[in-house]
Amino acid sequence: MITLKSFLKESFPTIYHISVTGKCNASCEGCLNGLIYGERRAFASSWEEDPEKTFQAINWLLDQTNGNPVFIAFYGGEPLLVFEKVQDIFYRIKNYYPQKNLKFFLYTNGNLLRKAVEKDPEFFSQLELLIISIDGTKVQHERVRKGTSLDQIEASLEFLKSHCPTKVLMWSTLREEMSFRDCLEEFFNLYQRGLVDFFFWHLIEKDCPIRDFSGFREGYLKDLTYLFERFVAELFKGKILPVLPLAELFFFLLKDIRRGQTGCGVEKMRSFDVLAGKILPCVDMGEELILADFRKDEIKNLDLSKLQDKLLSLVSYKDWLGCNTCEAEFFCGGRCPVLIKTSPERAMQYCVLIKDLVSLAQTFLPEVKKALKAHNLSEENLYYPYGYLNLLTDVIP
Structure with missing residues (x-):
């Protein structure tokens, strides 16, 4: 097997997430910020920083990069609550680094999207990707993402698509009391209407294991099988259903590629978070490890090469979790240190689910090969x- 880094070479990106605010206009069940940082009112104010500090942190990070592409994400909280701050940072970086290969994306719950597009359609036109959280059809979505309106989100997407060429990724966060099939049906609805372009899902991080794991696993596998069947059926029509994890997983299997890192690559210094002028390896891990703080003066002497041991310690759990002998490790790369921190028991349940996912993909792989050959599609099309x-x-998951 070759690693993803060896395959991508100079196109392997570095990713910076800018947490522009801790404020949010929704009260989603299982909010990761709440899990890591506690009640929102206890931490939100500490995230509100002058954009100057954030710009200084990004400026320093960009000075360390080579010619590989850099993706810069605006994250929160809800970034559109402080859209002026997002605009300020975005245009300053664009103007200051015209020679850099920079691509921008933004996460949002979508409720404030139309107002932001009306204010600055050019900003959205220049995004590489808009990632919007939608957790199913109306009843399910509004039950778990309290304070949001799916009707309003869909109307905002219609407005966006009529004014900007922005590509949109629908991101679903699956909780054990939810239906994955319901998330898929909303994606198919929006995709057919031309309102979203890609689909991704993951399972929520929580501080406890899934109670009825066997029941959840049974229902999840049934819905996964339905998704695989839809994916293969579209492929036999010469079309690639834009479900990112499936496309990547089949490509890895076809090309004998292993990820070679956790999903975000935090331990490989491929991902950094910027929060209120601080640089962290992962904001979702909390602030136990701050790599640099631009509210202080000792930044000039910071050497990224000396951080490797500290970052590798974040994924030391791979030894006892058994990642080195796991048949799904080539795809998951060892999952995510956040879940190990919050609930090792839940993490081990997710290990079972990702093995199920890989096994299911291997079952459908012969059909994928036939479909690609029938339409003269290369593996790279995936x-x-x-x-x-x-x-x-x-x-x-």
Whole structure:
């Protein structure tokens, strides 16, 4: 097997997430920020920083990069609550680094999208990707993402698509009380209407295991099988259903590629988070490890090469988790240190689910090969742009 880094070479991106605010206009069940940082009112104010500090941190990071592409993400909270701050950082970076290969994307719950597009359609036109959280059809979505309106989100997407060429990724966060099939039906609805271009899902991080794991696993596998069947059926029509994880997984199997890192690549210094002028390896891990703080003066002497041991310690769990002998490790890369921190028991349940996913893909692989051959499609058609964009997401489940 070759690693993804060996395959991508100079096109392997570095990713910076800018947490522009801790504020949010929704109260989603299982909010990761709430899990890591506690009640929102206890931490949100500490995330509100002058964009100057954020710009200084990004400026320093960009000075360390080589010629590989850099993806810069605006993250929160809800970034569109402070859209002026997002605009300020975006245009300053664009103007200051015209020679850099920079691509931007933004995460949002979508409720404030129309107002932001009306204010600055050019900003959205220049995004590489808009990632929008939608967790199913109306009843399910609004039950788990309280404070949001799916009707309003869909109307905002219609407005966006009528004014900008922006590509949109629908991202679903699956909780054990939810239906994955319901998420898929909303994706198929929006995709057929031309309102979203890609689909990704992951399972939520929580501080406890799934109670009825056997029941959840049975239902999840049934819905996964339905998705695989839809994916293969479209492939036999010469079309690639833009479900990023499936496209990437089939490509890895066909080309004998292993990820060679966790989903975000935090331990390989391929991903950094910027929060209120601080640089962290992972904001979702909390602030136990701050790599640099631009509210202080000792930044000039910081050497990225000396951080490797600290970052590798974040994924030391791979030894006891058994990643080195796992048949699904080539795809998941060892899952994510956040879940190990919050609930090792849940992480081990997810290990079972990702093995199920890989096993299911192997079952459908002969049909995928036949479909590609029937339409004279190369294996790379699965990866560009589909599997490649999975670098901007996560590894599921």
